[in-house]
Amino acid sequence: MTKPRFDLPPEELRRLGALTADAVASHRERLLERPVFGKVGADAALFREPLPEDGRPFEEVLAFVREHVLPFPMGNSHPRFYGFINATADPVGAMADWLAAAMNPNCWGGDHAAIHVEASVLRWIAGMIGYPAEAEGILVSGGSMANFTALAAARRAMTPGNVREEGLAGPDRPRLTVYASDQVHHCVDKAVDLLGIGTAQLRKIPTGRDFRMDTAALARAVAADRAAGFSPAIVVGNAGTVNTGAIDPLGEIADFCRSEALWFHADGAYGALASMVPSLRPLFAGIERADSLATDPHKWLYAPYEVGATFVRDPGRLAATFRKFPEYLASDPESPFPGPAWFAERGVELSRGFKALKVWMGIKTHGRKAYAAQIENDIRLARFLADEVDRRKDFERLAEPVLSIANFRWRPEGRAMSDADLDRVNRKIIHRLVGDGSFFLAPTILKGRTTLRVSITNFRTTESDLLALLDEVERVGKELLA
Ligand SMILES: Cc1ncc(COP(=O)(O)O)c(C=O)c1O
DSSP: OOOOTTTOOHHHHHHHHHHHHHHHHHHHHGGSSSOSSOOOGGGGGGOOOOOSSOOOOHHHHHIIIIIITTTSSSTSEEEEEEBTTOOOOOOHHHHOOOHHHHOOOTTSSSSSHEEEEHHHHHHHHHHHHOOOTTOOEESSSSSSHHHHHHHHHHHHHHSSSHHHHSSSSSSSSOEEEEEEETTTOOHHHHHHHHHTTTTGGGGEEOOOOTSOOHHHHHHHHHHHHTTTEEEEEEEEEEEOOOOOOOOOOOOHHHHHHHHHTEEEEEEEETGGGGGGGGGGGGGTTGGGGOOOEEEEHHHHHHSSSSOOOESSSTTTHHHHHHHHOGGGGOOOTTTTTOOOOOOOOOOOSOOOOTTHHHHHHHHHHHHHHHHHHHHHHHHHHHHHHHHHHHSSSEEOOOOOOOOSSEEEEETTTTTTOOHHHHHHHHHHHHHHHHHHOOBBBEEEEEEEEEEEOOOOOOOTTTHHHHHHHHHHHHHHHHHHOO
């Protein structure tokens, strides 16, 4: 009989594991020497090799990874990466992911350690945000899935009859409407679409100059819908928008939802964990009253991708939304297997990886206070950048930073340029910086104007990186106009 190829003896695991650890350490060591964003370009041909029929030694495969994969990152571990809301990963999380994969439990349920770790992580995250500890939660792949999962629970709870059986189609079914600000993340549009509510029934409520929801407009929209025969059901409040970090008036939304018997969902994928910062806490007041809450440990707990979290205030509502057990999974009360939480009942997925370990080991290694301080530092850096933008005559700030996002544009003084010209040149500046690998940022559009958007969820960024960014924007801008 041939030796089983897949079953590495422990000594071999130790040896190959050490080689892998060395590859990780070298990768991090060399990050600063290389472009922020590692465009693969013509080397993409290397990845079009035919399907390997026969294997190669692990060392050879690892050598390829060291040469052709690790040097071409998206860039989010680099101190000069400010795109989207893509955090720098905590190395503790990377090590935990390896342990989790080695153990490889399927986290749908049962009385094994991973389930207890996940339950504990959920309790800790709720505690960080000030959300009720008894809330029903589940870890999911990220903010999109966290919002989808919560909105599915909202849809079930807010639809008369049994929406799981009856659906929403047909003349006698309620026409649910959902409300969110015009700054809401597009994953809410996706969820409303996939849940059969339809994006035509998603009302985008205008925001003011501060990009926060206008709650008087919300009240008018709900009243108009009731008068027109719709069934207003859900209000999504942003606890940190993706564009500017704006936090909707969550307390007012909570009051309104209570008085109108609506479901209040808070999208805190990006911002909710910033409520750990004492000076920001008042901005989040009301989040603890949300019927459901989404947040993302892969953003502001710096956990490696992917991990998001969903909470529903009243225990049992997630299970009522997703429970469906076939015979082969029916639990036997006399079996020693069943455990405290049955996660497969609380979401879409049956087989689930051990995402909890990276969050759990991170929190145990660093402690809550360290996360609060680090988040506070990211926010301080965005403020520092905004102040520097205000100080420099050739820059214009386009939003007030609330969390760790600064929005501004390069606008050379004394030179008449239309908004369209400014949009063009600012976009070109971004393409140059990303293209030459000096910085990574992605533009957004605020009230019709293209902005240089700098989002910092990055424990490696310093003030001098941000000063260098402004210098470089200025240099490239002048070159483009010359
Ligand atoms: C406010 C907000 N909600 C939802 C999401 C979606 O999260 P994910 O990319 O983890 O699916 C994001 C992502 O940036 C976000 O900022």
